Amino acid sequence: MIKTCSGKAGALPINTILPGDCIAEMAKLPDASVDLIFADPPYNLQLKGELHRPDNSRVDAVDDAWDQFASFEAYDRFTRLWLTEARRILKPDGALWVIGSYHNVFRLGAALQDLGFWILNDVVWRKSNPMPNFRGKRFTNAHETLIWASRSEEAKYTFNYEALKALNEGIQMRSDWVLPICTGHERLKDGNGDKAHPTQKPEALLHRVILATTSVGDVVLDPFFGTGTTGAVAKMLGRDWIGIEREAAYRDVAEARLAKVRKFDRQALEVSASKRAEPRVPFGQLIERGMLRPGEELWSLNGRHKAKVRADGTLVGDDVRGSIHQVGAALEGAPSCNGWTYWAFKRDGKMVPIDLLRQQIRAEMSAH
């Protein structure tokens, strides 16, 4: 299925793998059309002989000092080209993830900052089962680094805080993630039974990335698609995806993989929502509806202050009047105060937070 969507410079080839070089293929995509980019670029030219310049000429692997500088330079040029395209393609409120190791991640991070991306977090993927350091000459290389950056400092990026907190059993998610590397049945094999791709990422990693920083229906682009882990997880989670991959062998594996993937059902994709998304209820409604009466007294939950409700939904305390928030802040000498969670009223001798009344109203609203 190929959906398209109109854009300044053309249609968006959703849920397909584009064959070709990532820079050339991104250049064909319209401005401001993609919500999230996940990129797992080549890690280092010294280790992999695979790095190519933008013109497709191969960068020679070299090891003396002069050429090392030259190769960093070439890697930087390549990095900045694809990141520039990526930034153009991203929607204004879009964001990007890159993953790398110490060989390349410092170049990636510096390039991001220089190009105007705004780093939100660096995240450490701590491998629960890394390859040991056989020679005993260094520390076991037990992690990789991801960088999460918004397109610009001003971007209103997506972050599903409550969902991630739920995923972590009620504690806010940290910047270090412990996840196993991709092995077993998840690791894709080619016809000979060898691993289909040298650096296949675990689906668990992408699950967390996509759940955290996109909404259902968003478009996720992976310019180094490989065997399609990004696409597979995006599809499961009800997001659209675009992959770019130059190697036909990887594309074949990815196509077969994606054909088998099923989207989770709708209810499973509904995720713990933030309170920020809930409809606003003015305090005055509680009085209009008779839930509180003008003249009634409210107590602060810490028991230290009280104030009287007025007919227009404002409060009067000692030498203060104003909204529930203003009066709470003034009485506490605080820069701000959430009046909903600060004030309570008395019913049958018990203190009841006023927020309970707001919840009643919201429940009614969602029922209809």
Next chain:
Amino acid sequence: MIKTCSGKAGALPINTILPGDCIAEMAKLPDASVDLIFADPPYNLQLKGELHRPDNSRVDAVDDAWDQFASFEAYDRFTRLWLTEARRILKPDGALWVIGSYHNVFRLGAALQDLGFWILNDVVWRKSNPMPNFRGKRFTNAHETLIWASRSEEAKYTFNYEALKALNEGIQMRSDWVLPICTGHERLKDGNGDKAHPTQKPEALLHRVILATTSVGDVVLDPFFGTGTTGAVAKMLGRDWIGIEREAAYRDVAEARLAKVRKFDRQALEVSASKRAEPRVPFGQLIERGMLRPGEELWSLNGRHKAKVRADGTLVGDDVRGSIHQVGAALEGAPSCNGWTYWAFKRDGKMVPIDLLRQQIRAEMSAH
């Protein structure tokens, strides 16, 4: 005591704090004279307004003048100047550590590579007690990054593999270190009882660095000496040290601290590796790892209730949603419920408790 040692350009002022700017002071030190450099440079945090905790208390942020730079370009110029001096001072087989956060560490790493240093590992300091993200807008910033680099690719750097393995209970030391931040009695206070330095590093961190990558009698230089943690730990471990510090207030605190330190003090010994408690496994990990699928149904072991798994690791039952514990408690009308022992899933027609999956993950974690 001032020992000196002959060098191309002068004597080496061992076991002293040099007052002044780090670049100017390093310029006075001889070529190839120092075994290890540990550097905790300004991070160039770019903080905007004030930040308050949810209880309205104010966060005491790093707002010192020494952390302010006009631009990334200015920060890079500064970085490359001090790193160039550092490399000149290092012995041919010497090495350097720098520590940073996502604000600056990518610039540090790229500069190291450009100047000819050879990165050996990046090491993640995972904080066991980081400051939370109060506004729920990002992941908890729970780590900092250290880079360990030799002076050049050819350097025969020092690495005490066996000592580190012993420190880690017989398993080779990984590139991620779990250590608490510096608090309590270790945190130095000024005359007013305020923290003497905004970013004092824990001795345990320096203990591991110095133990791993120097020998007894080596000279360790810290060009951003602060309150002298590097010097204190070097002295305890029988290494010589040199500190450079611009601020007189920090120097005074460091002098007093170092006067009290005794060689082979046991205080700095590791407190970290001894966490025997079973690691917490959030239920969400079972979904991320594909052990359970979003949309799959769970049954209570008593057979009376069922609920559906969502992508964020919460459950949906009849009119209830929340964690495995919350939904279990609600359905049973109980004040609390251990979801791990309450819920089961079906495999091959049999009911399997979800706790079995948690045990699998724990087995994996402890095996590696």
Next chain:
DNA sequence: CCCACACTTGAATCGCTCA
């Protein structure tokens, strides 16, 4: 002496909406 509980604190790039 211990225990329970309250309070403090940490390298932080930490709103949004509507008038």
Next chain:
DNA sequence: CTGAGCGATTCAAGTGTGG
């Protein structure tokens, strides 16, 4: 565009106090 106002938001350790 700016400014004002609503109202959402925290975890692990440590210290100190009172019983």
